[in-house]
Amino acid sequence: MATSVFHQPIGTAQSHQHLQNSDFRHDFGHASVKLTFKVFKAETGLSCREGFSSCKRKFGVVQASASHTSVVQPVSYPPNNSTDGLRRKSSEAALILIRHGESLWNEKNLFTGCVDVPLTKKGVEEAIEAGKRISNIPVDMIYTSALIRAQMTAMLAMTQHRRKKVPIILHNESEQAREWSQIFSEDTKKQSIPVVTAWQLNERMYGELQGLNKQETAGRFGNEKVHEWRRSYDIPPPNGESLEMCAERAVAYFKDHIEPQLLSGKNVMIAAHGNSLRSIIMYLDKLTSQEVINLELSTGIPMLYIFKGGKFIRRGSPAGPTEAGVYAYTRSLALYRQKLDDMLH
Numbered sequence: 001m002a003t004s005v006f007h008q009p010i011g012t013a014q015s016h017q018h019l020q021n022s023d024f025r026h027d028f029g030h031a032s033v034k035l036t037f038k039v040f041k042a043e044t045g046l047s048c049r050e051g052f053s054s055c056k057r058k059f060g061v062v063q064a065s066a067s068h069t070s071v072v073q074p075v076s077y078p079p080n081n082s083t084d085g086l087r088r089k090s091s092e093a094a095l096i097l098i099r100h101g102e103s104l105w106n107e108k109n110l111f112t113g114c115v116d117v118p119l120t121k122k123g124v125e126e127a128i129e130a131g132k133r134i135s136n137i138p139v140d141m142i143y144t145s146a147l148i149r150a151q152m153t154a155m156l157a158m159t160q161h162r163r164k165k166v167p168i169i170l171h172n173e174s175e176q177a178r179e180w181s182q183i184f185s186e187d188t189k190k191q192s193i194p195v196v197t198a199w200q201l202n203e204r205m206y207g208e209l210q211g212l213n214k215q216e217t218a219g220r221f222g223n224e225k226v227h228e229w230r231r232s233y234d235i236p237p238p239n240g241e242s243l244e245m246c247a248e249r250a251v252a253y254f255k256d257h258i259e260p261q262l263l264s265g266k267n268v269m270i271a272a273h274g275n276s277l278r279s280i281i282m283y284l285d286k287l288t289s290q291e292v293i294n295l296e297l298s299t300g301i302p303m304l305y306i307f308k309g310g311k312f313i314r315r316g317s318p319a320g321p322t323e324a325g326v327y328a329y330t331r332s333l334a335l336y337r338q339k340l341d342d343m344l345h
């Protein structure tokens with residue numbers, strides 16, 4: 001299949017229609033996203049996989065699930081008039097996806113998966129840069145994985161947001177945790193952004209590769225085998241998750257918990273991981289299992305989608321400059337930005 005090189009102009013709306021029938025390589029900024037596209041192809045057809053729960057038990061992935069089970073009630077805040085009054089029913093909502101900044105194991109080139117490793121100093125800086133790029137985009141809800149590198153990224157990014165709302169992690173792991181983290185001022189709640197943590201957004205569980213050096217592993221098992229483990233769609237690494245298995249839980253979570261928020265007009269940011277986000281992008285962009293294997297995401301680069309009329313429209317991703325205006329703004333985003341300008345100047 002011929003692959004032409006396509007660089008999306010920064011700040012240009014990139015709708016699915018523009019991509020129709022084109023095979024291309026796409027740079028999400030320097031995120032070096034290489035996509036081979038066939039847009040409007042059939043749905044991804046994620047199949048159910050048996051056996052994941054036993055992997056989860058074995059590798060402790062379930063540990064974070066309790067923190068997610070009871071998110072239903074707390075997501076009722078912020079109040080319905082979120083986005084400072086600019087939200088309109090059945091209009092559009094922004095969806096920001098950010099892969100976490102560089103972690104200490106990215107730096108050491110180790111398979112990380114569900115091991116909970118923090119950011120490096122460079123990762124912290126990447127998260128802050130990411131925050132500058134989205135500082136004019138409204139955020140009403142934040143979803144992160146249960147892993148600290150994604151949570152750090154979300155929090156650091158939000159330190160740069162011009163609206164200055166305070167991101168607050170919801171604790172629903174027990175009745176006591178819920179009770180002890182209550183907020184008793186409606187005004188303060190309005191100035192907060194709820195942060196939901198969910199293990200389903202975790203990195204793909206890398207099984208017995210976790211903690212191994214990627215290069216040494218390639219030396220031991222061969223480049224081809226390791227590439228297959230890392231980038232095939234349905235071949236899992238030893239006792240780990242394939243991308244397909246990761247997609248099964250990440251996309252289900254997205255559909256069940258995040259899409260309803262977008263439908264109700266809330267602007268959402270997701271801070272997660274290379275493979276959980278690849279799965280979600282596969283769903284949003286209707287990539288086939290062949291196409292998603294060429295998709296690579298760099299650390300700390302925010303991608304923007306607009307959810308409108310039941311469709312996800314990619315609006316670009318900024319490269320070099322930190323100016324958030326590099327995104328292709330919709331009218332509502334421009335209005336929001338104008339409102340921030342008026343408020344802050």
Ligand SMILES: O=C(O)[C@@H](CO)OP(=O)(O)O
Binds near residue numbers: 206230275
């Ligand atoms: O080690 C990991 O968890 C992931 C992401 O860093 O690696 P890969 O690039 O193989 O998906």
